[in-house]
Amino acid sequence: MQLGAVAAVFANYGVNMQLWSFILPHGVIELTAICIAGGAGLWLGSALLLPGRITRREALVVRGREAVSLIGGTATMLVVAGMIEGFISPSDLPREVKLTLAALFALLLVAYLALAGRDDQGRGAAASAALR
Numbered sequence: 001m002q003l004g005a006v007a008a009v010f011a012n013y014g015v016n017m018q019l020w021s022f023i024l025p026h027g028v029i030e031l032t033a034i035c036i037a038g039g040a041g042l043w044l045g046s047a048l049l050l051p052g053r054i055t056r057r058e059a060l061v062v063r064g065r066e067a068v069s070l071i072g073g074t075a076t077m078l079v080v081a082g083m084i085e086g087f088i089s090p091s092d093l094p095r096e097v098k099l100t101l102a103a104l105f106a107l108l109l110v111a112y113l114a115l116a117g118r119d120d121q122g123r124g125a126a127a128s129a130a131l132r
Contacts, residue, residue, distance in 0.1 A: 003023075006019065007019060007020075017095055018095070020099070021095040021098040021099055021102075022089050022090070022098075023089070024098070024099060024102035025084050025085075025088050025089050025098050025099075025101050025102045025105060026081045026082070026084040026085035026088070026089050027081075027102075028102055028105050028106045028109060029077050029078075029080055029081040029084065029105060029109055030077075030078065030081035030085070032077065032109060032113075033074040033077035033078050033081065034074075036070055036073070036074050036077075037070070037071060037074045039070070040066075040067040040070035040071050040074070041067070043063055043066065043067050043070075044060070044063050044064060044067040046063065047059035047060040047062070047063040047064070048060065084105070088101060
């Protein structure tokens with residue numbers, strides 16, 4: 001909501017490209033990491049509400065390990081986003097370069113999330129599932 005309000009103010013003054021060229025290079029990675037971390041928290045909480053055929057304690061242990069793995073990945077993503085926010089976003093690079101970098105970072109993020117951690121058999125299954 002805060003980002004929307006700030007974007008509206010910048011748009012009203014006709015300088016919204018300055019805002020987006022600052023936010024998008026790091027924001028694509030940062031907001032994705034925040035959403036994944038939120039999902040990890042919900043996954044952990046679901047162990048208490050929906051444990052399935054195991055005890056809540058066992059479900060919490062199993063899902064806790066999975067959630068910690070997700071949080072570790074998001075921590076790495078936030079470090080990368082922080083480095084981009086510290087060095088690229090406030091730099092004097094032209095807006096077009098910053099927006100191009102944002103698109104490149106978005107493509108790399110999608111490629112990483114789609115392909116990382118899968119073996120050859122897993123990639124084939126994911127590709128066939130996407131075609132269905």
